[in-house]
Amino acid sequence: MAQFSVSGSVGLITLQNAPVNALSAWVRQGIVDMMERALREPEVKSVVICGQKGTFCGGADIKEFGTNMTGPPLIPMIHAIEAAAKPVVAAIEGVALGGGLELALGCHYRIAHSKAKLGLPEVTLGLLPAAGGSQRLPRLIGVPAALDLITTGRHVTAAEALLLGIVDQVTDHNTVDAAVKFASSVAGQSLDARRISTFPCPRPADVDALLEGAMWKVRRIARGAIAPVACVQAVRAAATLPYAQGMEREKELMATLFTSGQARALQYCFFAQRAVGRWSMPSGDRWDTSEPRPVHKAAVIGLGTMGSGISVALVQAGLSVVAVETHEKQLMEAKQAITGMLERGAKRRGVKPAFDKIRYSHNIQPLADVDLVIEAVFEDMALKEKVFQQLSAVCKPGTYLCTNTSGLDIDHLAAQTRNPELVVGMHFFAPAHVMELLEVVYGPRSSPQAVATAMQLGKKMGKVSVAVGNCRGFVGNRMLKPYLEQASFLLEEGATPELVDGVLEEFGFAMGVFRMSDLSGLDVGWRVRQADGLVVPHATAGRQARVRRGCRYSPLGDLLCEQGRFGQKTGRGWYRYDKPGSHLAKPDPWLHSFLEEYRARHGLVVRRIDHQEVLERCLYALINEGFRILEDGIAAGPEDIDVIYVSGYSWPRHRGGPMFYASIVGLTKVLERLEHYHRAHPDVPNLQPCSLLRKLVASGSPPVNKWREVMKTLHSQL
């Protein structure tokens, strides 16, 4: 609702809808009623709109999307405010986002607190600012700045908003008091020059080139998302059409977006990300009701690629860090790298780098008083066992011992310590200070409090933390394995890396599977397969070259590694690069003839592989493993898997994550296609549909948000 009060000659309308004063139906009704009252009452000469509890307005009520909206619509409400004969001032504290900023743009003046954040993030939900935002903002701040804010959805600080001209004043004091004072000072003044919808849109001479450039840029970055494209079209309308026609265009574009699957997918991601925090452990103990313990001082062991990034993320989250590295040369290099990352991060955030928060050490003796340790030494079980034994002896009782292993058994590491309940996995992604995903891996003996503490620490570091069970590769890497394998089988059958990557990039991945492998290094997986006994010297393998443990195996990646082709770092991998470390992947004739020779040697008949097969085999094999993960209880629900894939594996957000995608494609179709490929290639692993997929299809293919219920019923029937 909205509350009305009068301060002197100023009518004060306060939005009241915790937590962010979203513009739900009853809030809109309140604003309409209170505005009418303010305009009616003769002693009220001007109006201030503000929000309760230090927050102006977080925008539309997303829960109303897709429902039959009741209450007054937003656009006429904002028009009425703009058309008012008495000055209306928006007092912006906390946030003015989406519909909240559009409401403020309908006011005649805007005063913001210095800590306020403003923005039009609709594009991130697959929409555009369709309550006049796309038409008013370019008129207020010009086409280039409006394009930037509307197509990226980025938030700006009050200082930047002032510079851009979005707000008229910034204050460090009480914003509502400042707005009331300002409102009484402008009472009775003409409002002709304050109604943004009447402004001509400032048009730079090269506006066409500018808009074309913007369109080209969003198409390149958006990877198939349609909302950023519609945002550019809406701004074009603002720049080229009268306001009323621009509003019509905004409405048309919004209607297209609103009914698109992409908006649904993006909104699903938004809610899924919120839901992953609410997770319960299999024992029934809810970790989120178990209080996390505060972590003030942490330690990182091993300052390679991961440990250095993790140290930076911890320092930036305000913790004191002891960083341990045994190799002298590596310690020097890591110090330099960490200092550089802290400097750059501080510059970006406009603060001083917190060099004093980090202490370096050659050994683990200074770890006696830390609250939590993150181990990031080489992926070698014997080494990690030793490190955990030492940590258990040196650290104070109650110190949480976490490992950044990519897939080793957490429970085995826990068994090396005096208190296995204090051991959890914290699986970061490279570069650890940048990537937002964190898998928090609980072993059978991890305590709910240990999981809660790691989840809380992840949140403090600004990560999207997802709690997952302990198994080989956890969730993300376990699903990646069949995806990578199918891609390799496709090469054996006649595809090229360029074909496979092209299809996956067109689907929306930032990088296809082969380009991605070249970037992360082919040797990483090779070493793991070597440790597993899967790598057999090809020359001696004979007929067993393409079989491991009774299943088809594609040794192509191993063969490249044997040739020293580790990817970008060596300048050769699935592609060639002008020099080691260069990022530009070029098709490699050597690789093509290597594939031809390989196929000839093994008598493989080359066939034409179409785009549909590439997409279906790679994605459905990954999705099938996702169902197995749900079946095994490694992920709590499909949302957990989807959040992991969208935030850590560049799965296109506008497709909502692999499990959501499967439900949109139709579970029956996924099942049928897997069966088809399994029949065609019975010896290729991971194409046989798993039983949960079959059971969900037999239960009528419920939508993704109903899977948990069905899974519960199926479980109780066992």
Ligand code: NAI
């Ligand atoms: P890395 O090889 O870059 O660094 C490991 C560091 O640990 C080296 O600097 C080494 O000198 C140091 N070290 C070895 N024994 C030590 C000891 N006893 N005490 C202190 N330092 C010691 O390895 P990277 O890539 O940083 O990986 C570390 C861990 O993180 C591994 O378990 C890996 O599987 C995991 N991981 C790696 C990812 C990646 O993309 N590189 C992603 C996620 C997890």
